[in-house]
Amino acid sequence: MGKAKETRVFFDVSTGGSRAGRIVFKLYADLPKTAENFRSLCTGERGLGRATGKPLHYKKVPFHRIIKGFMLQGGDFSRRDGTGGESIYGERFPDESFRYRHTKPGLLSMANAGKDTNGSQFFITTVATPHLDGKHVVFGEVTSGMEVVRRMENVDTVANNKPAPVQAVVIEDCGEVEGVDDDASDSDTSSSSEDEADKKRRKALRKEHKKLKKQERKAKRKAKKEKKKLKKEARREKKRHRHSDESSSGDADDSERKKHRKEESGRSRSRERAVSSEAITIAEHQSIALEVRKPCETHKKSS
Secondary structure, three states, rough: HHHHHHOEEEEEEEEOOEEEEEEEEEOOOOOEEEHHHHHHHOOOOOOOOOOOEEEOOOOOOOEEEEEEEOEEEOOOOOOOOOOOOOOOEOOOOOOOOOOOOOOOOEEEOOOOOOOOEEEEOOEEOOOOOOHHHOOOOEEEEEOOOHHHHHHHHOOOOOOHHEEEEHHOOEEEEEEEOOOOOOOOOOOOOHHHHHHHHHHHHHHHHHHHHHHHHHHHHHHHHHHHHHHHHHHHHHHHHHHHHHHHHHHHHHHHHHHHHHHHHHHHHHHHHHHHHHHHHHHHHHHHHHHHHHHHHHHHHHHHOOO
């Protein structure tokens, strides 16, 4: 395969009036119309816009909309608030292709107001944004300076996600990086390393989160098991106490019954002895009576 010219452009960015650093973008060669629009707006070589009458140039243009965990939007060189700008081809131009998807941080994509309304406004993703696929044209990516993008992403914002005035994010200078000529199939190592670093960080965070969740579940299971064990022991202890109380009560009842039986037996024997004694006394009285009567009866018989 022959070599295709790979276009690279740069932004020198400031935040709050202080230099933040340089961002370099690679523009995709197989989207020539969109790439050329962006390149020309970086160099400022096209003069004034037909619709706005303003210089077709990103220099000194602010990023007017920043949403952390989503994207950074800029490119409105005429009104600087997201309502202006135009392309090098006229006010608007059609969507060139949706072949590239919003799969990672650091992608360069066209902002629009609907189908076929591309002008000069663009955005840089800070995460994967698949919900934008088929709606916005991805035409390039950050090859170096992703750390600058992260600093820009973290500035304080006010209403409508606009950076606070004291933290304005501005393209101080911009242009084309000269002398870049690579195979179209070549990948940029800096961008890849940034992507890999992001992937590794996310993977590490997911792994750590999963580990913590596992530990939490384990601790809950252990606590539940311990609670169940304590309840079981408490029931067993209660049962032992109840059995002991019943046993003690039973022994006391037996002792009481024995004592009662003994007392009853004693009373019975006493009654028996009393009856026996009474019987003897009666018998003795009867015997005496007989003896008293006998002489009389004998006297009567003899007379």
